Amino acid sequence: MQLWGNIKEHMTRSEENYIKTIFHLGGNTATPIATNAIAEQMQTKPSSVTDMARKLADKGLVHYKKYQGVSLTDFGIKTALSIIRKHRLWEVFLVEKLDFSWDEVHEVAEQLEHIKSEKLIDKLDELLGHPKYDPHGDPIPTKDGNFMVRDKQLLSEMPLKSIGVCVGVKDTSTTFLKFLDKNNIALGNTIQVLEKEDFDMSLYIQVEDRKLNISHQIASNLYVKKND
Template identity: 75%
Template sequence: MKKYFLMTRSEENYLKTIFHLGGGDSKSITTNAIAEQMETKPSSVTDMAKKLAEKGLVNYVKYQGVSLSELGVKTALGIIRKHRLWETFLVDKLDFTWDEVHEVAEQLEHIKSEKLIDKLDELLGHPKYDPHGDPIPTKNGEFQERDKQLLSELPVGAVGVCVGVKDSSAAFLQYLDKHGVSLGKSIQILGKEAFDDSLHLLIGDREHTISNQIATNLYLKIA
């Protein structure tokens, strides 16, 4: 009997990345895509793919890419659950802003203690979404993607509430803060510029103009 449960930090990071690239739905992810996402080299990915396959966490066929096994999905969701619970803790309990949490949560997600996570979940009141609007998987790996649409795909006149971001880089989140955007904020599309697809918005009670690049990274839930 192998110790499937003893994972290194690196193994966990690979699983998480493969999941985020869509490898949880038996879709094959290329070594190149994984390498690019992780800022590492394809040859390193190949090495790890073999190791993870050996442990039954991924399906790997030479030259065909990698997908997560059932166990791999379960494990990846466990890591993502930890990451998002820690992010929520940092914002709710320690007054971090939403652009500050990622880096620290990347470290905290690897702490091994089931009790710690269960208790943290309890302390936070079993939150369903993290500070970026992303769903937090339950202990059993269940989670529900929010009913949401990209701001860029909505028609002029649409009214909604900000429920998430696609890009959660610090730069983008700081930009949003500066323009008064945060989760729960009401947004109305006042007009669209045909030339560059920039949008004229009513955010709360203030008017703003934002570029298409911003609009393609902001999720609204229609009222």
């Protein structure tokens, strides 16, 4: 019978996945997330989400009122950041230490993120040199839950002639990442917008020393940081 017994309770894999999904859908703000949206994202049914919402609310991880959707509590946000930290550190490990390519890491990191050992993550972070970004350019939360929010914008929104550095991808699907590999576009590359085609909104760009055409769809999934 301990006073703060519920602080470090066991979280199941499923609970952790729900928390992560809610966070990614924007549930870190006060705006509640719809049951349907969560169900769709998690490839499950709304009724299952309702059940889990109750359980997570009981555990103090989310705010939940019937028919009103869920949003993360402060504790829920902390929990989400801890899971995301683990996921992204493992992604860095896979790419940096085990030569995975950036389109191969997600599935494995989805499993590794649920391993429970604080020491493991601290040491992994140390081994990797406390990386700030994962292989897709997404920021890695620090141990105390701080985010490096980088001021970045979509390549599709860059003004003509402006120059920037590629710092991330919005779409992390295998097909998109493989496309980038094939076209030799990688994080860290310098990109300049040479021309914009009004008709289909495609861009003519220069990546390092190469010139190429990319569709609007591509440009709107690449994050660029303006030259600072």
